[in-house]
Amino acid sequence: xxxxxxxxxxxxxxxxxxxxxxxxxxxxxxxxxxxxxxxxxxxxxxxxxxxxxxxxxxxxxxxxxxxxxxxxxxxxxxxxxxxxxxxxxxxxxxxxxxxxxxxxxxxxxxxxxxxxxxxxxxxxxxxxxxxxxxxxxxxxxxxxxxxxxxxxxxxxxxxxxxxxxxxxxxxxxxxxxxxxxxxxxxxxxxxxxxxxxxxxxxxxxxxxxxxxxxxxxxxxxxxxxxxxxxxxxxxxxxxxxxxxxxxxxxxxxxxxxxxxxxxxxxxxxxxxxxxxxxxxxxxxxxxxxxxxxxxxxxxxxxxxxxxxxxxxxxxxxxxxxxxxxxxxxxxxxxxxxxxxxxxxxxxxxxxxxxxxxxxxxxxxxxxxxxxxxxxxxxxxxxxxxxxxxxxxxxxxxxxxxxxxxxxxxxxxxxxxxxxxxxxxxxxxxxx
Ligand code: MEV
Numbered sequence: 001x002x003x004x005x006x007x008x009x010x011x012x013x014x015x016x017x018x019x020x021x022x023x024x025x026x027x028x029x030x031x032x033x034x035x036x037x038x039x040x041x042x043x044x045x046x047x048x049x050x051x052x053x054x055x056x057x058x059x060x061x062x063x064x065x066x067x068x069x070x071x072x073x074x075x076x077x078x079x080x081x082x083x084x085x086x087x088x089x090x091x092x093x094x095x096x097x098x099x100x101x102x103x104x105x106x107x108x109x110x111x112x113x114x115x116x117x118x119x120x121x122x123x124x125x126x127x128x129x130x131x132x133x134x135x136x137x138x139x140x141x142x143x144x145x146x147x148x149x150x151x152x153x154x155x156x157x158x159x160x161x162x163x164x165x166x167x168x169x170x171x172x173x174x175x176x177x178x179x180x181x182x183x184x185x186x187x188x189x190x191x192x193x194x195x196x197x198x199x200x201x202x203x204x205x206x207x208x209x210x211x212x213x214x215x216x217x218x219x220x221x222x223x224x225x226x227x228x229x230x231x232x233x234x235x236x237x238x239x240x241x242x243x244x245x246x247x248x249x250x251x252x253x254x255x256x257x258x259x260x261x262x263x264x265x266x267x268x269x270x271x272x273x274x275x276x277x278x279x280x281x282x283x284x285x286x287x288x289x290x291x292x293x294x295x296x297x298x299x300x301x302x303x304x305x306x307x308x309x310x311x312x313x314x315x316x317x318x319x320x321x322x323x324x325x326x327x328x329x330x331x332x333x334x335x336x337x338x339x340x341x342x343x344x345x346x347x348x349x350x351x352x353x354x355x356x357x358x359x360x361x362x363x364x365x366x367x368x369x370x371x372x373x374x375x376x377x378x379x380x381x382x383x384x385x386x387x388x389x390x391x392x393x394x395x396x397x398x399x400x401x402x403x404x405x406x407x408x409x410x411x412x413x414x415x416x417x418x419x420x421x422x423x424x425x426x427x428x429x430x431x
Pocket of ligand 1: 270380
């Protein structure tokens with residue numbers, strides 16, 4: 001997406017009807033009719049397609065697919081598809097992306113796509129000698145690993161490093177762990193890494209005389225971090241009845257709570273993952289892998305803490321940074337076979353895995369800000385309430401523009417109940 005589209009014509013995107021939003025998507029996105037259909041047509045995946053993805057398929061399971069607005073990432077406009085069942089997540093991301101625009105949007109970057117494969121080697125009489133033997137064959141092992149995937153090799157991927165550690169556990173005594181650092185280019189990399197590790201195992205057994213047990217990717221992808229930062233101008237932070245300084249300082253204080261306390265950090269990071277996972281799911285990626293890496297990374301100092309940090313710059317503006325492992329791919333896996341995931345990547349204008357990582361981490365930062373801003377001021381229930389009110393209005397029988405009008409009234413009256421909604425509708429129907 002190259003054209004700016006913070007606002008959507010006369011009407012804000014969230015005020016549009018479902019049909020209007022779809023028409024907007026068709027007009028703005030450079031997608032084919034088939035790709036649009038894959039995004040908006042229920043359920044974006046046929047049972048036949050699903051049958052090729054996992055075993056024992058009986059059907060498909062739908063979730064809301066929404067488009068987050070206002071994201072400016074590295075100077076590029078991005079319409080962000082998000083799949084989530086949780087109210088307020090998409091609205092929060094869009095709103096914070098709008099606030100971030102005044103400070104230049106999100107600046108994001110991702111490391112080289114280097115994943116780590118692990119190999120556990122048991123049964124060595126002398127672990128230190130075994131370690132030395134592996135390191136003596138480092139070059140040969142790396143070359144063998146690179147040759148495992150000739151497509152990756154052709155694309156410039158392959159083994160980058162090899163390390164060996166001696167670990168000890170009372171249940172098994174000393175053992176070796178070999179790490180192979182593998183550049184997987186635009187793949188998430190689990191398949192490539194696992195294949196390479198399995199291929200290397202007999203060679204390592206021959207070299208060490210030991211027995212290889214596990215050969216598997218590590219989800220603590222700390223060689224493949226993505227980071228985003230944003231600046232929210234002080235002037236953007238005020239809202240009734242709060243001063244901008246109050247909002248800024250409250251957000252920083254709320255972050256400090258997470259930085260200091262694992263109980264709070266778990267919830268704080270969950271808020272980040274609300275955004276991260278929603279984009280990952282839309283893009284057909286393995287969100288559990290990113291979740292696992294995120295939480296392990298958050299505990300890397302030995303104490304679980306916040307993945308983000310918030311502070312202020314010399315002009316008093318609010319600044320935020322998020323850095324976390326981001327093992328994502330745009331080739332292979334569901335990205336290839338899931339038509340909606342394929343269309344989602346195209347919608348975001350993504351051509352490399354690193355770009356996807358940059359978008360995902362930016363959305364995570366926006367999501368974190370949305371939660372902190374709400375929590376440290378009015379609380380999150382008010383935002384939830386207006387969405388809940390729309391659901392109640394629809395359940396009471398309101399249709400079209402009535403839904404918004406009725407929801408507004410329910411929130412104003414601070415009485416978001418079905419009976420009240422029905423009563424108001426009856427009043428409106430009276431001649
Ligand atoms: C709810 O899904 C996420 C939050 O709890 C995140 C947070 O507390 O920072 C609102």
